[in-house]
Amino acid sequence: MKPILPQGTRDFKPEVLRRRHFIINTIRNLFELYGFEPLETPALENVETLLGKYGDEGDKLIFKILNNGLDHPSKQESARSEFEKVIAGKTVSTITERALRYDLTIPFARFVAMNYHELPMPFKRYQIQPVWRADRPQKGRYREFYQCDADVAGTYSLQADAELALLYRDVFRKLNLPVSVKLNNRKILMALAELTTGAESFRPVTTIIDKLDKIGIEKVKNELINAGLTDEHIQFVEKYLTIQGNIREKINSLKDLFKNSETGLQGLNELETIFNLAGDDPVFDLDTTLARGLDYYTGTIYEVKALNVKMGSIGGGGRYDDLTGLFGVKGVPGTGISFGIDRIYDVMEELNLFTENISESTQLIFFNLGKEESQHAFSLMQECREKGISSELYYDSVKLEKQFKFADKKKIPYAVIIGSREISDGMVKIKELKSGEEQTVKRNDFFSLLEKKYNFKDHS
């Protein structure tokens, strides 16, 4: 049979994985620095846990798992009739009762609801795991991809929101990736709906204005007309969308625009508090067009866009005042962000931001020049390993061309050569493979040379 991957999934080769680990480690270290604790949840959740949490579109994209044992004779009859309901678009627990995780937030909410009384509150957790969506793959979109989430449960404090904004800033600063971290507040969007066609039109109006950067102001206005907004309303929306200036100026203009809306002013005060805490930084921006799709956001919303590259958002998140209500625990607010490391990887690859040494693993390769020679090499290699220097000895005594090529493929920076001549002289030869430069030293001086010239540290 042909070896083949399911659509939208990927194998990660060593050099790719090293780069992914570099991104993940950067994020994880900062999560820890900010006081978040690790959590993992199962790949599988019960279907009911996930359904209805992501809107109608989201429900369609959840991978559902067929129950086992449907072929059992005693079940065949009911399975057949229940399957009719599946065809009709319903989800039936006798056919499917488990599904693959769609994001990390709902499983987190489920976890908090289940463990509320044992957890330190507020609970700050981070989670780095794959999620699955039955979307059609395209650029920057996979059916299996990783999310790195940091969420805070159990506080209304805007300090948490400010921390998350700073976390975004720090991660992308550390990755050397130019981005814009955009913030907005759902309350402002709610006020906008209230001041035009009423609160119930919140969703259609926000989805339309969210498209502004994609389709332009004229098409947005057309769609708003179709949605039933009057000329007066549209004038107001246009004013809102075209507010210019730095963050402070934008907030002031918006305060003026929403002076009659308590909700709007509240959202603006929240944003002001967050920006004051987070401090001035050109990465931050107040983006009035930012809406975000997920239904549960109620306050701050975030989105991260990579600069100078054509790619959807590489991070997003927001505040949700009722995180666990759906699971029966009331009054637990949450706020959180997510990093899409697959897209971050793609962007960094496109911008050539990975440094060469990321893919280095083994630092020293000992060439195998024969039975007796390799015995000397083996014992010196073990000394290297004891000193914490990652090293290996080529297993077979094959021609050097092969051993060089092996070293090249594994991106090993240095080769150690111990041939018969070196043995009889009590010497060791070390060669920097990139430059071809080589140096022969007494075996006793080997480690001091490594330390001095090649900057190897003794980690033992």
Next chain:
RNA sequence: GUGGCUGUAGCUCAGUUGGUUAGAGCAUCAGAUUGUGGUUCUGAGGGUCGAGGGUUCGAGCCCCUUUAGCCACCCCA
């Protein structure tokens, strides 16, 4: 779910208006050469042209179906 583009050697790709035995570079393997050393030279293996059907004397090339990948829409990380 809807639409567009693409599938030729392990990889990147040529392949003329349909015409004999489908090519190149890289990679792989073998040999020669090198002061035991990434070079160079010589040679070899490797293909159901994504799959199935059709048109034709004849299809890698034209038509239909199907599948996979990419891209766009929807939505999103």
